[in-house]
Amino acid sequence: MANIITLKRFFDAHLHLRNGAMLRAVLRHTMRHARYALVMPNTKPQPVLSVDDIIRYRDEIRRARDAINADSCFEPLMSIEIRDNTTPQMIRDARLAGAVAGKIYPVGVTTNSEDGLRDLWSPSMHDTLCAMRDEGMLLLLHGEYDRKNVDVLYREREFLPDLVRLAEMFPDLRIVLEHVSSRKGVATVGALGPNVAATITLHHLLLTQNDVIGNGIRPHHGCNPMPKLFDDREALFLALASESPKFFLGSDSAPHSQEKKECAVGACGVFSAPVLAQRLAMFFNAIGQATTLPNFASRFGTNFYGLPPIEETFDLLEEETLVPDKLDGVVPFLAGTKLAYRYA
Ligand SMILES: [Zn+2]
Secondary structure, eight states: OOOEEEEEOEEEEEEOOOSHHHHHHHHHHHHTTEEEEEEOOOOSSSOOOSHHHHHHHHHHHHHHHHHHOTTOOOEEEOEEEOOTTOOHHHHHHHHHTTOOEEEEOBTTSSTTOTTOBSOTTSHHHHHHHHHHHHHTOEEEEOOOOOOTTOOGGGHHHHHHHHHHHHHHHOTTSOEEETTOOSHHHHHHHHHSOTTEEEEEOHHHHHOOHIIIIISSOOGGGOOSSOOOOHHHHHHHHHHHHTTOTTEEEOOOBOOOOHHHHSSTTOOOOBOOGGGHHHHHHHHHHHTTOGGGHHIIIIIHHHHHHTOOOOOOEEEEEEEEEEOOSOBTTBOOTTTTSEEEEEEO
16 A cells, blocks of 8 residues: 655645636646645736736636636635836725735846836835735745846845845835745845745755756756756755745746747746645655645745635655656646656
């Protein structure tokens, strides 16, 4: 008889579900392990910017969920994208419609961020951030700046002074540095007050720059922020091993079609949802901290967001399985490799 491990369902605090046919195809993977997911607002053609967008997108996700499994306990948590023209009233309206967070993409740093934020320090942005604080909404940051003559590996480091300034200016605003990827980023979040946390992805725990460009160009490992050096990855391990409640799961699972990844200018994003639970279980076993997984994937993020504790569970069966080469037109993370678990 194969071993079964029972895990608390996850809160995936950073997830791209896209929309339309892609949403309907990829959602089922997250539904197998997640109780909640914070759904990113950078959808196309229409990003989530307003109350109408929130309601429309949440309805679309719930309809897709119910079509897959009407008994599912999965609940999407909604966010809006904060742009230069986002007003305090738009924040209050978004909150009323159920959005729990606002996401900032500095202009040009990642997928669909051509219309990202240009000026974090304008007087109107100050008012908008005050409204987020007053409404109890979280501020989620894609913490990179794509500046002239700054190497891709240092884009996160470029952003950190602004993170510190924000955290000190708004000690009562909960701020999340998304997908922290560098030693400096981990240290900065660790040193700031309890209003600042960071999400960590599975792929940044497993990859370094070598896995992207070190042995042939591997488009399915290409993502923002770029996986960094061994030393940076070690800092992520240590952040997890310390069981600091400031570091929790945000998979940043980001599906793109195979054609969009395998071309001259490939899209950035790693589709990790199909392997997330299995590979995280393997990772935490390998570092001898299986008991840390529920804190990282279920408890710390839920606490930071102020959500009810997760009671629901799911089972993994200890049985070797092969990750398929393709799922619904998307190449999943770790395609063609073996996992030690599968869903029971
Ligand atoms: Zn993302």
